[in-house]
Amino acid sequence: MALAIEQPTTSATRPARRLQLRQLGQRWLPWLVPVLLIGVWQLSATLGWISARVLPAPSTILQTTWDLLLHHNLLGDIAISTRRALVGLAIGGGLGFGFGLLNGTFAISEQLFDSSFQMIRNIPHLALLPLVILWFGIGETARLFLVAFGVFFPLYLNTYHGVRSIDPKLREMGIVYGLSKWGLFRHIIFPGALPSILVGLRHALGVMWLTLIVAESLASNAGIGHLTMNAREFMQTDVLVMGIVIYALLGKLADTIARLIERRSLRWQVGA
Amino acid sequence: MSIRGVELGLRGLGKAIANRTILHDINLEIKPGEFIAVIGKSGCGKTTLLRLIAGLTEPTIGQVALDDSPLDGLNPAARVMFQDARLLPWKRVWENVALGLPGLNADQALQALHQVGLADRAYDWPLGLSGGERQRLALARAIANTPSLLLLDEPFGALDALTRIEMQHLVEQLWRAQGFTAILVTHDVEEAIALADRVLLIQNQHIALNLPIHLPRSRQRGSAEFAAIKDQLLGAIFGAGYPLATRVVGA
Numbered sequence: 154m155a156l157a158i159e160q161p162t163t164s165a166t167r168p169a170r171r172l173q174l175r176q177l178g179q180r181w182l183p184w185l186v187p188v189l190l191i192g193v194w195q196l197s198a199t200l201g202w203i204s205a206r207v208l209p210a211p212s213t214i215l216q217t218t219w220d221l222l223l224h225h226n227l228l229g230d231i232a233i234s235t236r237r238a239l240v241g242l243a244i245g246g247g248l249g250f251g252f253g254l255l256n257g258t259f260a261i262s263e264q265l266f267d268s269s270f271q272m273i274r275n276i277p278h279l280a281l282l283p284l285v286i287l288w289f290g291i292g293e294t295a296r297l298f299l300v301a302f303g304v305f306f307p308l309y310l311n312t313y314h315g316v317r318s319i320d321p322k323l324r325e326m327g328i329v330y331g332l333s334k335w336g337l338f339r340h341i342i343f344p345g346a347l348p349s350i351l352v353g354l355r356h357a358l359g360v361m362w363l364t365l366i367v368a369e370s371l372a373s374n375a376g377i378g379h380l381t382m383n384a385r386e387f388m389q390t391d392v393l394v395m396g397i398v399i400y401a402l403l404g405k406l407a408d409t410i411a412r413l414i415e416r417r418s419l420r421w422q423v424g425a
Numbered sequence: 426m427s428i429r430g431v432e433l434g435l436r437g438l439g440k441a442i443a444n445r446t447i448l449h450d451i452n453l454e455i456k457p458g459e460f461i462a463v464i465g466k467s468g469c470g471k472t473t474l475l476r477l478i479a480g481l482t483e484p485t486i487g488q489v490a491l492d493d494s495p496l497d498g499l500n501p502a503a504r505v506m507f508q509d510a511r512l513l514p515w516k517r518v519w520e521n522v523a524l525g526l527p528g529l530n531a532d533q534a535l536q537a538l539h540q541v542g543l544a545d546r547a548y549d550w551p552l553g554l555s556g557g558e559r560q561r562l563a564l565a566r567a568i569a570n571t572p573s574l575l576l577l578d579e580p581f582g583a584l585d586a587l588t589r590i591e592m593q594h595l596v597e598q599l600w601r602a603q604g605f606t607a608i609l610v611t612h613d614v615e616e617a618i619a620l621a622d623r624v625l626l627i628q629n630q631h632i633a634l635n636l637p638i639h640l641p642r643s644r645q646r647g648s649a650e651f652a653a654i655k656d657q658l659l660g661a662i663f664g665a666g667y668p669l670a671t672r673v674v675g676a
Binding site: 322323325326327328329330331332340341344345347419420421422 | 479481499501503504505507509511513514515516517524525550551552566
């Protein structure tokens with residue numbers, strides 16, 4: 154949001170100034186509650202109302218983060234976690250997208266796969282964790298499998314739904330106007346399903362981080378989860394809280410990127 | 426630029442859906458460049474006839490001949506304009522027109538938009554268009570590839586009366602300029618008389634009336650001849666009961 158509010162050269166009329174104030178308010182109001190909370194937290198920690206064992210002050214956590222960045226390759230851990238998340242998303246999300254298109258387009262494929270998917274979908278995927286460890290051990294494969302499994306369903310369901318809900322009249326129009334199968338997909342089916350696919354993607358991003366946190370906490374030799382588990386062993390509450398904050402920031406970042414993609418590719422909906 | 430329209434022959438054409446006869450033994454020869462209007466009460470099968478000619482449905486019996494060769498599958502000569510504009514909301518106005526053009530040719534699309542008076546909206550999204558503009562865009566898309574057959578399925582039914590007259594005029598103008606064969610399905614008797622060389626009335630699954638209109642173009646809707654033809658057609662539709670008797674309800 155690099156929206157600079159220009160100062161008018163002549164003295165602003167009252168309605169204009171009120172508008173500026175409102176714009177300022179809309180921009181900064183969402184930050185008010187978090188900033189206040191952090192302020193109260195810092196104050197309570199400084200005054201000794203909460204013990205540093207339970208919840209260290211924000212300033213301490215910042216200090217710890219700085220130390221870890223400089224001396225313990227925190228960025229490396231973040232990179233490892235992010236890579237795991239993205240590889241899992243690419244595998245599971247890719248499969249979900251592919252099957253969604255397939256089952257949305259071909260009745261045979263739908264009859265073959267859809268009811269099975271709907272059945273498996275009802276298993277909470279984190280409940281598979283013990284089984285996954287049994288199958289794959291506690292290595293990278295187990296973590297990627299869990300993430301891929303988790304993100305498969307939101308993308309599958311939403312892609313499938315998106316393809317199915319395209320107006321058959323538009324498809325017929327495409328056929329009359331001589332579009333090939335590929336043309337129908339490129340001009341009508343994919344863009345028509347895109348809003349729904351993007352909803353699925355945002356949902357999948359949430360599942361992705363959640364699954365990764367659980368998978369990394371249980372068994373890992375690197376990554377944010379590994380860091381926080383170690384911290385628990387040594388009672389380093391500051392590192393623990395830092396890990397949680399990093400997860401939150403990564404999740405927020407992913408969601409922001411998804412929203413940017415959404416806004417960019419769905420401009421036609423607002424007609425601007 | 427006068428492009429020759431296609432010659433159409435409907436030979437013993439019949440269509441039944443789930444054992445219900447929709448159309449039965451339709452025989453008709455349409456000359457290249459002729460403007461045909463098809464009227465009839467709703468549900469009489471006029472849209473089915475259009476879909477048969479477009480190749481969107483297979484006939485149960487008989488055949489459609491295009492320049493004397495039988496039609497198999499989709500009609501390659503035809504462009505269809507539907508009652509609902511069927512625009513792609515995720516493509517800009519000009520891209521919607523370019524959809525049916527080889528290589529998504531932008532110049533040709535802009536040319537077609539210019540012909541329907543929509544050139545200044547070329548880069549807008551379809552969701553911002555009014556009902557009349559949407560049908561204008563659909564018309565531009567239909568004529569962009571200079572088709573030899575234009576099929577119009579009640580394209581102005583949802584428009585307000587003034588916009589409808591404007592659109593009818595536009596279609597007539599384009600038809601005269603391009604010389605395509607045109608088949609217009611409509612429930613508006615006046616629209617049929619104003620535009621067509623021949624009006625077909627479909628009733629009881631077949632062509633009940635095949636009436637050439639000899640009025641000079643552009644046709645005056647207020648003229649006595651126009652009114653006489655309208656009376657004739659309405660008489661054919663409603664039979665002996667026309668003009669419909671007015672009774673005061675509850676008297």
